[in-house]
Amino acid sequence: MGKDVAIIGGGVAGLEAANQLATLGYNVTVFERNAQPGGHAAKWDRLFPNQRHSHEVIDSLKSHLNGNPAIMLSTAISTISRNGQKFKLDAKGRAFEADAILIATGFELFPAERKEEYGYGIYENVITSAELEEMFAKNGKPTMKSGETPKKIAFIHCVGSRDEKVNKPYCSKVCCVTAVKQAIEVKDSIPNAEVFNLYMDLRMFGPGYEDLYKEAQQKGVTFIRGRLSEASELDEGRLLIKTEDTLSSCPLKMSVDMVVLMVGMSPAIGTSELIAGLGLHPNKDGFVDIADQHLYPTNTTAEGVFVAGACVGPNNITDSVNAARSAAIEIHQYLSKK
Amino acid sequence: MKYHPFVIPFSIGLAFVMLYIVGMWAYWIIRLSRREQKIVWKRLFSFRTIAAIWESMMEGLFHRKIFRKHALLGYMHMSLAFGWFMLIVLGNFESRLYPHSNINPPYYPIFFEFFRHDLSPLREYEEIFTFLMDFFLLLVISGVMLAFFKRIKSRILGMRRTTKHIRIDRIALTSLWFIFPLRILAESVTAGLYNTGHFFTNFLGQNVIYNLPLDQLYYPAWWAYSIALGLFFVTLPFSRYMHIPSEILLIFLRKYGVKEKEHHSTFTKIELNACSRCGICIDTCQLSTNLNISNTQPAYFLRDLRYSQPNEQLRETCMMCMRCVEACPVGIEVVKIRENERKEHQLYSENSYNYLNGYSYPKAKVAFFAGCMGHLTPSVIKSTLKLFEAAGVDYTFIDKDGSICCGRPLQLGGQAIAAKQLIDKNNALIHATGAELLVTTCPICAREFRHNYHLNIPVLHHSQYLLELVNSNRLKLKKTDLNVAYHDPCELSRGLSITEEPRELLSKTVNLVESGKQIGKNSLCCGGSLGATNISAEQRRTIAVATVNQITQADTNILATACPLCKKTFCSAQDTVAIQDIAEILANNLANIKNQNPTKKSAEREVITA
Numbered sequence: 001m002g003k004d005v006a007i008i009g010g011g012v013a014g015l016e017a018a019n020q021l022a023t024l025g026y027n028v029t030v031f032e033r034n035a036q037p038g039g040h041a042a043k044w045d046r047l048f049p050n051q052r053h054s055h056e057v058i059d060s061l062k063s064h065l066n067g068n069p070a071i072m073l074s075t076a077i078s079t080i081s082r083n084g085q086k087f088k089l090d091a092k093g094r095a096f097e098a099d100a101i102l103i104a105t106g107f108e109l110f111p112a113e114r115k116e117e118y119g120y121g122i123y124e125n126v127i128t129s130a131e132l133e134e135m136f137a138k139n140g141k142p143t144m145k146s147g148e149t150p151k152k153i154a155f156i157h158c159v160g161s162r163d164e165k166v167n168k169p170y171c172s173k174v175c176c177v178t179a180v181k182q183a184i185e186v187k188d189s190i191p192n193a194e195v196f197n198l199y200m201d202l203r204m205f206g207p208g209y210e211d212l213y214k215e216a217q218q219k220g221v222t223f224i225r226g227r228l229s230e231a232s233e234l235d236e237g238r239l240l241i242k243t244e245d246t247l248s249s250c251p252l253k254m255s256v257d258m259v260v261l262m263v264g265m266s267p268a269i270g271t272s273e274l275i276a277g278l279g280l281h282p283n284k285d286g287f288v289d290i291a292d293q294h295l296y297p298t299n300t301t302a303e304g305v306f307v308a309g310a311c312v313g314p315n316n317i318t319d320s321v322n323a324a325r326s327a328a329i330e331i332h333q334y335l336s337k338k
Numbered sequence: 339m340k341y342h343p344f345v346i347p348f349s350i351g352l353a354f355v356m357l358y359i360v361g362m363w364a365y366w367i368i369r370l371s372r373r374e375q376k377i378v379w380k381r382l383f384s385f386r387t388i389a390a391i392w393e394s395m396m397e398g399l400f401h402r403k404i405f406r407k408h409a410l411l412g413y414m415h416m417s418l419a420f421g422w423f424m425l426i427v428l429g430n431f432e433s434r435l436y437p438h439s440n441i442n443p444p445y446y447p448i449f450f451e452f453f454r455h456d457l458s459p460l461r462e463y464e465e466i467f468t469f470l471m472d473f474f475l476l477l478v479i480s481g482v483m484l485a486f487f488k489r490i491k492s493r494i495l496g497m498r499r500t501t502k503h504i505r506i507d508r509i510a511l512t513s514l515w516f517i518f519p520l521r522i523l524a525e526s527v528t529a530g531l532y533n534t535g536h537f538f539t540n541f542l543g544q545n546v547i548y549n550l551p552l553d554q555l556y557y558p559a560w561w562a563y564s565i566a567l568g569l570f571f572v573t574l575p576f577s578r579y580m581h582i583p584s585e586i587l588l589i590f591l592r593k594y595g596v597k598e599k600e601h602h603s604t605f606t607k608i609e610l611n612a613c614s615r616c617g618i619c620i621d622t623c624q625l626s627t628n629l630n631i632s633n634t635q636p637a638y639f640l641r642d643l644r645y646s647q648p649n650e651q652l653r654e655t656c657m658m659c660m661r662c663v664e665a666c667p668v669g670i671e672v673v674k675i676r677e678n679e680r681k682e683h684q685l686y687s688e689n690s691y692n693y694l695n696g697y698s699y700p701k702a703k704v705a706f707f708a709g710c711m712g713h714l715t716p717s718v719i720k721s722t723l724k725l726f727e728a729a730g731v732d733y734t735f736i737d738k739d740g741s742i743c744c745g746r747p748l749q750l751g752g753q754a755i756a757a758k759q760l761i762d763k764n765n766a767l768i769h770a771t772g773a774e775l776l777v778t779t780c781p782i783c784a785r786e787f788r789h790n791y792h793l794n795i796p797v798l799h800h801s802q803y804l805l806e807l808v809n810s811n812r813l814k815l816k817k818t819d820l821n822v823a824y825h826d827p828c829e830l831s832r833g834l835s836i837t838e839e840p841r842e843l844l845s846k847t848v849n850l851v852e853s854g855k856q857i858g859k860n861s862l863c864c865g866g867s868l869g870a871t872n873i874s875a876e877q878r879r880t881i882a883v884a885t886v887n888q889i890t891q892a893d894t895n896i897l898a899t900a901c902p903l904c905k906k907t908f909c910s911a912q913d914t915v916a917i918q919d920i921a922e923i924l925a926n927n928l929a930n931i932k933n934q935n936p937t938k939k940s941a942e943r944e945v946i947t948a
């Protein structure tokens with residue numbers, strides 16, 4: 001056959017699709033702009049719903065990268081264009097060719113500084129969920145800037161999601177369950193810590209997620225339905241947070257040692273410019289638009305261009321892997337007909 | 339002969355409109371409050387009256403403010419008003435100079451050429467009168483033609499769109515448009531027959547329409563002219579043209595110091611009648627220019643309020659940015675009227691804010707208030723306090739643990755009862771600190787403190803206070819070569835007339851680069867306004883992006899604001915240019931930095947300038 005498939009993005013979606021397509025006999029190249037493969041999932045410590053270490057998943061996905069599929073690391077694709085029957089890819093002056101394209105560029109974490117009222121980047125003990133994962137990976141528990149162990153931690157749901165004001169009206173899907181998972185991990189690592197989750201709704205959509213929520217409640221995590229209005233700094237880096245408990249309609253204030261912002265999943269930077277060269281447009285939330293919500297979730301309206309993973313909208317690893325396999329089959333059908 | 343039945347329509351119309359106007363003026367003046375009547379009496383015989391007469395002339399006849407907006411538009415208004423006025427005045431002189439009894443019925447000067455075909459008794463004045471009458475008639479007709487043209491192609495006269503008029507306005511407008519062409523017809527026919535005109539009507543009568551049956555047209559033409567006048571006068575009181583007499587009264591009352599109160603009053607009625615529905619407010623409004631919402635501006639809001647009740651959508655769709663107030667040629671306090679109208683629909687009760695208690699803060703010389711919006715931009719607070727620390731200011735942060743709102747957002751929404759509760763609580767808090775000065779980083783709060791709190795200490799916006807600190811050498815700044823554009827917040831520029839201090843302050847440390855005309859009191863709204871509750875986040879972003887594009891250029895490094903709400907709005911709408919409050923820019927360029935920890939209050943510390 002000898003047909004070439006180019007995959008943009010070496011996260012879980014890109015890697016899984018690469019494995020499937022290589023098995024089907026295509027020459028596959030994954031282009032990854034980072035120096036390491038694995039995408040975001042490689043940065044997480046343990047995964048919901050079963051606390052499995054993320055590197056197990058990533059290592060398994062990476063284990064097939066032995067020539068075909070090939071991976072080009074530190075190679076950011078900046079433009080793609082159609083060139084007759086083929087596609088031309090450009091990475092900072094270096095050109096590549098392919099017969100089919102898979103967009104698997106994933107997502108970007110919402111820049112928490114844009115919710116200035118939450119004090120990220122201003123107060124030292126306001127961190128993001130991603131930074132908390134790093135802390136778990138490094139120390140097995142969160143630590144304050146001063147090196148002390150926090151005794152009172154608040155998780156703030158929906159930061160940069162479901163928020164018209166920052167132009168992110170959609171739900172990021174995985175942050176609720178991530179917050180519940182992380183709350184449990186805090187409780188497990190610092191037994192006498194007080195943990196609060198400030199949420200709007202709890203969206204426990206996947207198998208085992210509701211069980212995690214129950215476990216968190218049993219372990220003493222306090223769930224407060226209310227959106228954070230603002231945080232301010234008290235002495236010694238402690239934080240005062242203000243919200244309204246919407247179940248009892250009471251304004252609420254409390255001081256905590258650490259605030260964890262559950263940052264949402266925003267469209268990957270550069271992807272809309274990338275697909276523009278193929279005549280594709282982002283959807284209203286800025287993610288790649290798919291051909292059909294129900295029947296062709298991994299096709300685009302451009303022939304020979306396919307999508308998988310979080311670049312079409314927030315999802316979890318399971319969804320990414322499923323989409324990657326679905327895309328591999330679609331690409332196979334497309335290239336077989338060609 | 340000084341009578342003919344064709345004068346009846348005109349005379350009835352004139353009698354009606356005069357009685358109506360005098361009656362209305364009298365009614366309004368009687369209905370002013372005692373206090374207002376008193377100040378009017380007291381100031382009646384003062385220079386204010388002369389100033390009012392002058393302004394009535396400048397605005398009523400020459401439409402000076404409209405001229406400033408657009409020369410051709412100003413010319414249109416001026417030619418109609420001034421031209422017509424001169425025709426009436428000249429007609430009167432003419433009929434008086436004519437050697438016959440001096441007692442003339444009111445219609446007589448208007449239809450003078452009908453009654454007197456031989457103008458030679460005017461002797462040496464004949465030439466000049468006939469010339470001037472023709473000249474001003476030509477002036478008026480040029481205005482009518484422009485007005486007609488404006489309806490079809492408003493852009494030529496500097497207007498994006500014209501007001502959509504209701505039926506009574508259209509009848510009045512049509513009769514007004516007919517008056518002058520009919521007058522020209524009547525005068526030209528007469529000039530064709532009797533040589534009563536000059537370069538214009540004589541020319542028309544003797545060279546253009548001379549082969550029409552002029553003697554048969556003679557009576558119908560004068561009848562038609564009289565009917566058009568009569569119809570216009572009868573419709574005037576019920577149409578937009580009531581603005582003519584109302585505006586004159588308004589100018590006088592305003593000069594005597596009468597203004598809008600905290601609720602609708604007789605003065606409001608006069609203001610409502612004084613709106614000419616010129617539509618200038620529609621064009622200035624960003625809801626119209628950026629969002630295509632062109633049916634809620636004062637032209638329509640005031641109109642509906644004059645005739646009945648504006649609906650909720652009309653009442654609430656407004657950012658209260660005051661751009662239209664600045665632009666309105668009649669100077670109507672439209673935003674105050676809207677605020678008062680919103681007050682009629684309050685939702686809060688006497689004890690909505692009972693839970694707000696138990697705040698106390700240390701005493702100090704300067705009370706610092708960040709406000710609710712300030713708390714959404716902690717970096718501005720941090721920077722301001724850093725500057726205070728550096729300058730050794732003895733301050734107390736009186737809404738450190740989260741704030742009691744200043745009350746202005748409620749005020750803008752018309753919720754005056756609720757706002758009053760917040761005002762009382764804050765007043766007590768401010769009083770308890772024993773502060774000699776109140777400083778706030780928020781123009782919205784500053785305006786509320788100054789206008790509605792009746793505090794006995796001065797209130798400064800941080801741009802003013804920081805400028806004082808810099809000028810007295812307590813703050814030292816580095817000079818950098820950053821290109822900074824400055825955005826005037828509505829409540830600071832139009833609300834408090836503070837436009838120079840922030841610029842002066844910025845110029846001390848960066849290159850202030852201004853672009854375009856939309857600065858100072860003509861600045862654009864950021865779109866974040868608390869005054870509008872029914873425009874979407876998407877619509878706000880559209881306005882914000884348009885505003886940022888207007889005031890920045892490709893090489894702008896930072897867009898500076900002096901309002902936390904503007905900062906938030908701009909930040910969440912775009913990321914092409916960095917947005918910073920003036921306090922942040924200053925804090926970054928501070929030269930005398932000693933104490934790095936701004937969150938701890940410095941009790942009675944010495945001034946620590948380097």
Ligand SMILES: Cc1cc2nc3c(=O)[nH]c(=O)nc-3n(C[C@H](O)[C@H](O)[C@H](O)COP(=O)(O)OP(=O)(O)OC[C@H]3O[C@@H](n4cnc5c(N)ncnc54)[C@H](O)[C@@H]3O)c2cc1C
Nearest residue numbers: 009011012013033039040047048077106107309310316317
């Ligand atoms: C805080 C957090 C915790 C989470 N925890 C879990 C969990 O426990 N369990 C779970 O199932 N899911 C979890 N998720 C969701 C999971 O991270 C995503 O589903 C998954 O990462 C999506 O994979 P992806 O390959 O589509 O995208 P990504 O992981 O974003 O990978 C995309 C890759 O594409 C690369 N790329 C982008 N543009 C270009 C370009 N132009 N050229 C070259 N390369 C490019 C990027 O560098 C990146 O490596 C979590 C998400 C968050 C935010």
Ligand code: SF4
Nearest residue numbers: 158161172173175176
């Ligand atoms: S998953 Fe939960 S935290 Fe995340 S955006 Fe949706 S509701 Fe908010």
Ligand code: SF4
Nearest residue numbers: 613615616617619666
């Ligand atoms: S409010 Fe002022 S600007 Fe608007 S239509 Fe009336 S007179 Fe014109």
Ligand code: SF4
Nearest residue numbers: 623656657659660662
């Ligand atoms: S106050 Fe501002 S938003 Fe409201 S009508 Fe006037 S210009 Fe438009």
